[in-house]
Amino acid sequence: MGPGSFAYFPSIDLPAIESRLAEWRAVFPEMGVLALFSEAEKALIPALQALCNDCGLPLCGAIFPQLVYGTDFRSNGLCLLRFDRMPYTALFEVPRQDAIGAAEAADTIAGHIGRHLEDDVPATLFLMLDALLPNIGSLLDELYLRLANRVHYAGANAGSETFQAMPCLFDNQRIIGNGVLAMLLKPHFGAVLEHGYRSEAETLPATSTDRNRIIHIDWRPAFEVYQELVRAKFGVEITRDNFYQYAVHFPFGILRANHTTLVRIPVMLDADNALYCIGEVPPHSMLALLDAPQVDSPDTLQTLHGGLSKLSGDPAGKELLLFYCAGRRQHLGAAAAGEELAIFKNLSQASAIAGGLALGEIGDTTLWGYPLFHNATVVSTAWTNPA
Structure with missing residues (x-):
């Protein structure tokens, strides 16, 4: 078995990062990297870009208020997630932030994605978006009009928990805000999303x-x-x-x-x-x-685990990508949110879990479902590396 696909660095130690990338590349010469930065380390993105460019490694990534690694939220550091073979990824700016702008951006994104959907391999369009885009729901509507169920849809919002504007999406050359990082994962069977909130109140x-x-x-x-x-x-x-x-x-x-x-x-x-x-x-x-979900109730995490099992088999022993809503963590409290991570890790028996504290999540609870923008959820998917 090759080296694990995830690596967490509590600080931006460039020699250690370079060593890990070299170790990976010796086994996977066509690899690429998804880099998840904590907001505290955002100033060091250009250093990682320069390192990857010097090595000729394709790079994409995003900034989140905190990272998720194992059963912990990490306010510092960097997570590197290895693609054994770099998939199609691209940054798209959304300069016009209304319904017309959403349609124009969807035209551009779908046009590029569609060129990579000429086979029957199951695919997930995983989107990372600037959380301050005000037309995310409209953008998802427009993408579905163009791509329909040719892909599964999943994603998470990046940015600052202060909701102050900042560039938060990047590739080898650029760092942008007001945009979208699109990743077309193949073969891939989608993600599972759940919040556990219930309401019996009047509407x-x-x-x-x-x-x-x-x-x-x-x-x-x-x-x-x-x-x-x-x-x-x-x-x-x-x-x-x-x-x-x-x-x-x-x-x-x-x-x-x-x-x-x-x-x-x-x-x-x-x-x-x-x-x-x-x-x-x-x-x-x-x-x-809405009434808050109770952490001592297993429903939310059982639903998440069951959904993962249906999508891509038993998650035991697999590496999982997971995004946890920042609003959910603030609502439940840091201790209860950490307990959810620990319960899910124990329930799933995943070999590794990595991701971020998200500012909104994308997905649906039905297979081939319509993409919807959510708050307060946990979204997870198997990190698959095709041979």
Whole structure:
């Protein structure tokens, strides 16, 4: 058996990184690298680019607030994930951030991806996106119109947990923001995503929205209604001053016709008292306040494990890519989130787990399903390296 596909470096030790890359390349001469940087190490991306360019190694990657490695969240360091043979990867900028811009970006991305789908090999389009793109949901809609079920869809949002704009996606030459890193994994059977939130509360319509802003709920100012709902259900008084501290604990669910629930976590209150969420909220969506999943309930992690088993066989002994929502971690608390990682590692018996703390996730709970943008989930997939 060859060397493992994952390597975590607690600091950017270039000689150690160069040594590991050389060790890998001796066994896998056509390899490439997916690099996941913690936000704390972002200034050192050019050094890794230079190292890979000197070695002639293809590189792609993204910045996340923290990394996931094993059963821990890591606020420093770098994860390298080896592709035995580098797949098709590309960076795409999304300069226009409205519905027209989403359609234009989807045209470009689908045009490039389509050229690599001329065989019958199962494929996953894994997307890493700048979390501050306000039209991610529209982009996914437009991609599905062009690619349909020729691929599985999965992904995670990169960037800063402060929600300040920064370049967060890169390849050998560029570091960009307001864009997408697309990776076409073949053969690959998709990812599994689950959040475990439940709601039996009343629903109210989002009567006025603008992409990821909720302006009115039930024809009234959104913040006013949100305050009333949280006060009535949880006994908490949310104000403009404490909004960021508390709102992450009281997410909305968008209830869909197929009985699935999309979580939307309010992260900011704008100058007009509209609720700013990560992820679009379609006009007239039916909204409900959600109850947090209980970590001592195995449902979420059992669903994740069962889904992985159905997609690509028993995950025991396999390497898994995993993204854990930053909002979920903040909602549950660091200790409970770490417990989820430990439970999942024990349940899956994976040989290694690597990934990041994501600012939104892409996937669906059905095979060949429509791609949806989620908050508060755990998304995982087998890291497959075709021979």
